[in-house]
Amino acid sequence: MGQINLKPNIKNNDEFYSKLIAAHEGLSEEESIEFNSRLILILSNQVGDPEILAEALEIAKRR
Amino acid sequence: MYQIFNTPLYKYQKSTDQDSKNLRHYRVLIIGAGPVGLSAAIDLAIQGVEVLVLDESDKVSNGSRAICVSKRALEISERLGVGKKMLDKGVIWNLGKVFFDNKKVYEFNLLPEDGHQYPAFINLQQYYVEEYLVSRIRELQEKGYSIEIRGGNKVEEVINEPEKVTLNINTMDGNYSLSCDWLIACDGPKSTVRSSLGLDFDGQIFEDNFLIADVTMDAEFPTERRFWFDPPFNKGQSALLHKQPDGVWRIDLQLGWDIDKETEKREENVIPRLKAMLGEDVNFKLEWVSIYTFQCMKMEKFKHGRILFAGDSAHQVSPFGARGANSGVQDVDNLCWKLKLVLEEKAPLSLLDSYNFERVFAAEENITNSSRSTDFITPKSKISMAFRNAVLELSERYDFARPLVNSGRLSTPSTYDNSSLNSLDGMKNPTRSRVGAPCPDLPFHDDYLLNKTGNQFCVLTFNCKITETLEDLFLPVKTIEITEGDENKDLMRDRFLGQYKEAVYLLRPDQHIAGRWPSYDKEILLEALKKATGN
Numbered sequence: 079m080g081q082i083n084l085k086p087n088i089k090n091n092d093e094f095y096s097k098l099i100a101a102h103e104g105l106s107e108e109e110s111i112e113f114n115s116r117l118i119l120i121l122s123n124q125v126g127d128p129e130i131l132a133e134a135l136e137i138a139k140r141r
Numbered sequence: 142m143y144q145i146f147n148t149p150l151y152k153y154q155k156s157t158d159q160d161s162k163n164l165r166h167y168r169v170l171i172i173g174a175g176p177v178g179l180s181a182a183i184d185l186a187i188q189g190v191e192v193l194v195l196d197e198s199d200k201v202s203n204g205s206r207a208i209c210v211s212k213r214a215l216e217i218s219e220r221l222g223v224g225k226k227m228l229d230k231g232v233i234w235n236l237g238k239v240f241f242d243n244k245k246v247y248e249f250n251l252l253p254e255d256g257h258q259y260p261a262f263i264n265l266q267q268y269y270v271e272e273y274l275v276s277r278i279r280e281l282q283e284k285g286y287s288i289e290i291r292g293g294n295k296v297e298e299v300i301n302e303p304e305k306v307t308l309n310i311n312t313m314d315g316n317y318s319l320s321c322d323w324l325i326a327c328d329g330p331k332s333t334v335r336s337s338l339g340l341d342f343d344g345q346i347f348e349d350n351f352l353i354a355d356v357t358m359d360a361e362f363p364t365e366r367r368f369w370f371d372p373p374f375n376k377g378q379s380a381l382l383h384k385q386p387d388g389v390w391r392i393d394l395q396l397g398w399d400i401d402k403e404t405e406k407r408e409e410n411v412i413p414r415l416k417a418m419l420g421e422d423v424n425f426k427l428e429w430v431s432i433y434t435f436q437c438m439k440m441e442k443f444k445h446g447r448i449l450f451a452g453d454s455a456h457q458v459s460p461f462g463a464r465g466a467n468s469g470v471q472d473v474d475n476l477c478w479k480l481k482l483v484l485e486e487k488a489p490l491s492l493l494d495s496y497n498f499e500r501v502f503a504a505e506e507n508i509t510n511s512s513r514s515t516d517f518i519t520p521k522s523k524i525s526m527a528f529r530n531a532v533l534e535l536s537e538r539y540d541f542a543r544p545l546v547n548s549g550r551l552s553t554p555s556t557y558d559n560s561s562l563n564s565l566d567g568m569k570n571p572t573r574s575r576v577g578a579p580c581p582d583l584p585f586h587d588d589y590l591l592n593k594t595g596n597q598f599c600v601l602t603f604n605c606k607i608t609e610t611l612e613d614l615f616l617p618v619k620t621i622e623i624t625e626g627d628e629n630k631d632l633m634r635d636r637f638l639g640q641y642k643e644a645v646y647l648l649r650p651d652q653h654i655a656g657r658w659p660s661y662d663k664e665i666l667l668e669a670l671k672k673a674t675g676n
Contacts, residue, residue, distance in 0.1 A: 082221045084540060086540060086541050086543070086544045088540060091544040092510070092513050092547060095528075095545055096516065098528065099516060099520075099524075099525050099528065102524045103522075105524070107523060107524065122334075124521070133465065135538070
């Protein structure tokens with residue numbers, strides 16, 4: 079297992095992005111942080127593979 | 142620089158209509174001599190409809206304004222007789238570079254597709270486009286077409302009656318009136334026609350201001366589009382650098398909504414901004430500067446009785462994506478053939494409802510795209526900014542983030558998927574040329590297919606022949622036979638045949654596909670022709 083996919087994989091990028099931003103509309107900053115936390119946990123469960131999750135964590139740490 | 146926009150091209154001249162005792166009546170009047178109004182006039186004239194354009198000014202666009210001309214707009218201009226002139230003068234660009242803060246995050250290539258006469262985009266100042274359209278009108282006049290353009294004619298009042306539209310027009314010789322069967326309002330975002338009817342735009346989404354400057358400079362920049370998110374020289378906003386013909390560079394600096402326009406426009410304020418962008422040591426000359434305010438909105442309906450709205454008078458978008466003038470030209474491409482059929486009583490009035498349906502749909506698509514770009518470029522909240530910046534940072538190293546970067550989704554024509562003019566699609570593929578889509582181009586007999594379709598309905602047969610006559614149909618239909626050969630085989634399969642050995646396509650005069658089938662059947666073709674004309 080392993081090997082994170084860093085090639086484009088989202089079907090309709092613009093639609094997804096606008097839905098993501100719209101989901102935060104009307105939320106306070108604190109509520110947005112909480113929303114993102116839930117979202118990351120849901121998506122992590124979907125990914126499942128611990129190696130990929132570890133890779134994703136590493137990539138997100140890089141600046 | 143040769144400033145064509147200082148020269149009157151259609152000076153006011155007193156018309157005999159002004160002294161006439163009887164109200165002079167026209168089939169079609171057009172208000173506004175911008176790219177949309179002039180295109181509409183030419184389209185109607187070459188289709189044999191008498192037309193008159195009224196404009197309060199007498200010159201072409203002051204300044205470069207709409208500079209990105211899309212492939213579809215070029216194809217339409219080709220049909221109108223000015224496409225090649227535009228292509229010859231225009232700057233073709235394919236490379237785009239995206240910057241975030243002070244670093245380049247990635248670049249893209251528009252990778253033009255083979256087998257099209259026109260590239261995805263050219264850059265050409267709006268005043269050139271208008272100049273070419275005006276000289277095309279002069280050419281048509283010399284050939285005896287019924288087309289006229291009157292400068293210094295300011296429409297003050299519009300009366301929309303059931304059987305006709307009456308206009309009250311102001312000139313330096315006083316007021317006079319004209320009437321017409323149909324009025325096309327191409328009079329821009331501040332449309333007098335719209336306000337005179339008490340109609341308004343529907344749903345303003347946002348408002349923003351741009352400092353737009355044309356400069357000539359000594360420094361050599363390559364022919365590419367550069368876009369900056371949040372650059373050091375314009376913090377918190379965006380910037381765009383684009384090349385135009387005559388060595389002119391176009392610079393768009395976003396200013397935000399809360400600014401004082403008069404202050405920002407002063408040269409002492411503009412020069413430092415441009416220096417910060419171009420570098421202190423670059424010598425440049427300011428050719429033209431303007432503040433452009435835009436809103437994102439549209440009218441609820443583009444057809445009101447006998448008045449049809451087209452271009453900016455009907456819809457406005459942000460400049461990201463070049464969806465303004467390009468979509469306006471597509472509006473009138475959609476409208477003119479329908480108007481002609483209605484005037485000739487070969488189609489019912491209801492055909493014009495399809496103009497409203499199809500072009501409102503296109504305007505919505507344009508507004509959606511341009512709003513999404515604006516939201517990405519100018520995030521409205523802290524969290525939206527955080528996501529935007531994360532996308533830009535990730536895009537520097539990771540492919541997956543690049544399609545999420547949105548510095549404007551460049552104008553492509555709409556596919557009228559749910560139009561009442563569409564026949565049931567007889568083929569499963571190719572998807573790109575499904576019913577409602579604009580017909581793709583194809584190299585054909587040392588020329589291109591889209592140059593051959595003319596201004597009428599057209600049947601394309603691929604690898605098959607129509608042996609019987611189509612002259613007994615209720616409308617003239619042109620037939621074009623295309624046979625697979627080595628040079629066009631792959632393109633033909635990819636664009637027209639898909640999984641099929643043969644195919645028959647019915648094109649509307651605006652080159653959108655009205656129907657397609659894997660084999661020819663005259664009855665089916667006739668039904669499709671009826672449907673596509675509202676009969």
